[in-house]
Amino acid sequence: MNPATPLEIVCAHSPDSDDAFMFYALATRKIRSRLVTFRHVLEDIESLNRKAFEGQYHLSAISYHAYPYVADKYVLMASGSSIGDGYGPMLVANTPMAPEEVKGKRVAIAGKLTTSWLAMQIMQPDVVPVVMPFDKVLDALKDKAVDLALVIHEGQLTYSRGGFHLVTDLGRWFKQEYGLPLPLGANALLRSISPEISAECCRMMKESIEYALNNQEEALNYAMQFARDMEQPLAEKFVGMYVNHFTVDAGDIIPKAAQKLLDLGWEAGLIPHRTEVEFIR
Structure with a gap:
């Protein structure tokens, strides 16, 4: 690859207002890089979970439940999680x-x-x-x-x-x-991507979320096209539930919560093997 040519990262997420909100600055190229460009693909979360088995996309939204099945191919990104803190499905x-x-x-x-x-x-x-x-x-x-x-x-x-x-x-x-928030969805990055590109993707993802939170009106206006018949106040409430400080950075609490959730699944025989959660920044 010519060093002057940015690498195209295929980035897949679900067509929800909260995902649209957090990816707004990337999708509209408010956040740019000399190393990478992003091409966005929209699919429902279960389809993304299944396609992650094959490592189909460089960067993909996945369910935390899916992580043990794809951890050989993907690592979790510290930015981009959807967390239910006392609320959820x-x-x-x-x-x-x-x-x-x-x-x-x-x-x-x-x-x-x-x-x-x-x-x-x-x-x-x-x-x-x-x-x-x-x-x-x-x-x-x-x-x-x-x-x-x-x-x-x-x-x-x-x-x-x-x-x-x-x-x-x-x-x-x-x-x-x-006593923990419920980790629902995460962004995952292919392990095969070079450290330099991985770090750049992590930087851009975090900055995209921060941009949306700092420019809520324009980001929400963009996200409304994915709000599935919700009026703006309700869409704003939904986005606020799932794009927050945990989304900017998982910190220490979300890895702990995700590990607890997956360990409970493994102990109950719902997940075939124990998996250590791993996050990159």
Whole structure:
């Protein structure tokens, strides 16, 4: 490669308002580099989890649940995590239901590698998953094709409009049970990328998040195109939930929380091997 020619990094993330917000400065080239350029690919998180098995993208959003399966190929980036600090994916039903009644029920989920599904199984392993696109779980619940829906993304703020009832907030449950925030999604970088390029990607990712937080109005206006029918105040609330100081840098608490989550999964037999989380900056 000619030293004057920047390396193209294919960067994959989900078409959500929070991801769009944190990647805004990269997507619009507010943050630039002489070493790398970014080409953005948008796919749902379960597709990204599956493609990470093959190391398809240089930089990819993944679920923390997926990390043990791709840790041979990817390392976690300290910037870009989506963290539920006392809130998170929501288990909802058509009628009021106690958490103790969930056992044995059919649950619509967005994918078996999502962190929401891992947390759900840690809380209650005896349920029947019905996998479907994340934006169809409430439709399936409304049609009574399932007993419960595990809601991720913006549906966490809009499910009540459909008359659904909250059974459990998994982020609240995790915080109450273990005293830690629930790590949901992360950005991961191919291990095969050179240290110089990896460091540059980490710098740019962090600066992109900081730019969005420091220029919220323009970043939110950009993110609104991915807000899936949410009005601006609700989209702003959702972005604020999942793009925050933990997103800028995971610090010490998020690696601890991620390790706890994955160890719980391994101890319960939900993850085939123990994996040490590893973050780069």
